[in-house]
Amino acid sequence: MVETPLHRNHDFTVLWVGQTVNLLGTRVSMFVFPLVAYALTGSALLAGLAGAAELLGTALALLPAGVVADRVDRRRVLRWAAGSGVVLYASLVVAVALDALTLAHLLVVGVLTGAAAGLFAPAENAAIPAVVPTSQLPSALSRNAARERVADLVGGPLGGALYAVGRAAPFLFDAVTFALAWVLLGRLRTDLRPTPRTSATRGSARRDLIAGFRFVWSRPLFRTLAVWGMGANLAVNAVFVAATLRLVQDGFPAWQIGLVETAAGLSGIAGAVVAPRLIACVRTGRLTVVVAWSFVPLLLPMVCWSHPAVVAAALALGVFLNPAGNAGIAAYRMSVTPPELVGRVQSVSQFLSWSTMPLAPVLAGALLAGLGGRATVAALAVLTALVALLPTLSRAVRDVPRPDAWAAQADWTGAGGRQRLPAGAQAQPRLEGAAGDRREPAGAAPGHP
Known part of the structure; x- marks a missing residue:
């Protein structure tokens, strides 16, 4: 049986594009958070804490996220993580528009969006073997590595350019990228539900x-x-x-x-x-x-x-x-x-x-x-x-x-x-x-x- 090339694999393309735009938004926010925190407080220490908030949220979420990925329909987990990003970043846009943004609000959003990223990662990793044959896994993961490097290169300059436009611009961009990811992930066709569990271990x-x-x-x-x-x-x-x-x-x-x-x-x-x-x-x-x-x-x-x-x-x-x-x-x-x-x-x-x-x-x-x-x-x-x-x-x-x-x-x-x-x-x-x-x-x- 002839395998479908990766570039023609519908579900892998959806996963890849969805997480690529998601990742770009995350890199933009990681660059901008310390700048916004410093503008709010004038403290380098608090700016550093704002920059670390997202990483902290991801680290805290990774272990329970693995359990969730093996228990819940992974398509639902992926969309929930993307949808939460829309809501969280939209809250920052509204706060800036009302001139009501606080450091506490910024830190909470940083931790929660990091947690959403930590929830997304194991679910995506568990989904990839379901949509890609084993022989194509190295190529699929190599493409994932490439998108991370591209996001690293583009995220900082893009975040700086958006921040120069206005304090709300990076957060609006992040909300749009997560919304786009949410829409794309809804087009997944493969059944990504985990295998049936025994009653002795459920719960x-x-x-x-x-x-x-x-x-x-x-x-x-x-x-x-x-x-x-x-x-x-x-x-x-x-x-x-x-x-x-x-x-x-x-x-x-x-x-x-x-x-x-x-x-x-x-x-x-x-x-x-x-x-x-x-x-x-x-x-x-x-x-x-x-x-x-x-x-x-x-x-x-x-x-x-x-x-x-x-x-x-x-x-x-x-x-x-x-x-x-x-x-x-x-x-x-x-x-x-x-x-x-x-x-x-x-x-x-x-x-x-x-x-x-x-x-x-x-x-x-x-x-x-x-x-x-x-x-x-x-x-x-x-x-x-x-x-x-x-x-x-x-x-x-x-x-x-x-x-x-x-x-x-x-x-x-x-x-x-x-x-x-x-x-x-x-x-x-x-x-x-x-x-x-x-x-x-x-x-x-x-x-x-």
Whole structure:
């Protein structure tokens, strides 16, 4: 049977376009929130809190969102998340028009829209395997990685331009993007309801959540990737922060420092374009190990030279393989996870991966204050190398094959009623909460947020 190409797959296109406009609105709001908070209060601290509100809401929502994604019709969850964004951002437009906007209102909207994003992510991740065949998962997730990079590049400048028009303009744009996503998601045709649940587990959200953690932690591959994702996200994001702060300390103008982010973003887009070919040609385990080590040699020039051109070249080259690493391991995790557990496994993995990211600026700042620029980059290079040893020394990671062999390793009950297991694996007892493992995570490959 000939598979429908992704660009002609109606439901994947709806999901992709819907989340693309949704993501663009989110990036605009993340850029604008600190500016509005500072204009309201004149406090840099409160502006920083406003910028963190959305991330906090997402982190808080991820774990329960995985349970929801495995219990409720995912189409309804996706539309509810998009619709809540319309209402929340419209409330800010009204508040600005009435000259009644307060910091508390802004923070509440930030947290709640972040929670909506956290609710959306596991539901979308659980929906993708339902609308895309396993052989096309790497390409589908590579396209998702590309849209994130594009949103990162466009969101800031667009947010700044809209803010220059008027304080309400960015919020109106956000409301419109969420409304468009809500309309598009209503056109999904695939049945996205989760598989029927047993009566013994219905209603036990805590048991369902534990089942997701247990599934990730009981498998050596997923467990290794989870720990590696936590360490790699801490180290790599600390590198980005430290490199930027070092350039600031050395007196380079803001426009030159901004080119570092631009170079990294463009490289990420290019990496997403070639990711499907890389994933198809290289064993996924080996590709993961290469990604784990990709930043280490590139940090050596940064130890010796603090210059925007050197930093931009090093970080751009390091980011290039990230989309392939993220998409490859995330697609493999989806393909071998039981369908009724996909939402929880994705949310648990994403939550663990995100858990260390808020510590990255703290680590970078502390090292710069205590060691200075050159020693800080050297220390982070050593940390990145130590973290890279985790997947390198794990046979479970190294042995992950190319996509054409993934189907034979699916760890779930197939249509014939028999559990399909990786070669040489022993059958696992049935998990509580099961009816019969992404950015990003089982510990996603590291990525600059």
